[in-house]
Amino acid sequence: MRSLLPVLLAVFVCLPTFSSAVELKPEQVRFQYLGLFEPYVTGTCTHMLNDPDQNPFDWDVLCNVEGKVHRYTVHLAVDFYPKTAQGVSAYEILYWVSDSTLAKTNHSSSTTWVHNTEANNRMAFLELSQGIEDDAAYLKLELNLK
DSSP, rough: TTTHHHHHHHHHHOOOOOEEEEOOOOGGEEEEEEESSOOOOOOEEEEEEEETTTEEEEEEEEEEEEEEEEEEEEEEEEEEEEEEHHHHHTEEEEEEEEOOOSSSSSEEEEEEEEEEESSSSOOEEEEEEEEETTEEEEEEEEEOOO
């Protein structure tokens, strides 16, 4: 048991300490459909929280692409860590997309860490993209945290 103590200490020292979830409002989030092949197709998207009382992280996203509705469920969670193993603050962004547009539902996911140079740095704006529809397009996310 004594030999496990250094290992356990190393694990706990490397983990970020107490995070706080950033509560996102619909006006802080924007999605856009962007095709990857010529002719480059774009689509306008609307979004709403799936069930804000039970789960503030799952969004229903509908994109109008050349008159056809494309449907996605997006799990979007942003956590702020005031202190990390690097000694500064950080954000963890989970951006997971379930694509229901094709006959078979596909899933894509990413976890992104943004480490700040100082503890009081705050992220103001972020853009991320996730491949959708067998990577024929992507769902661009714009996140305004100002």
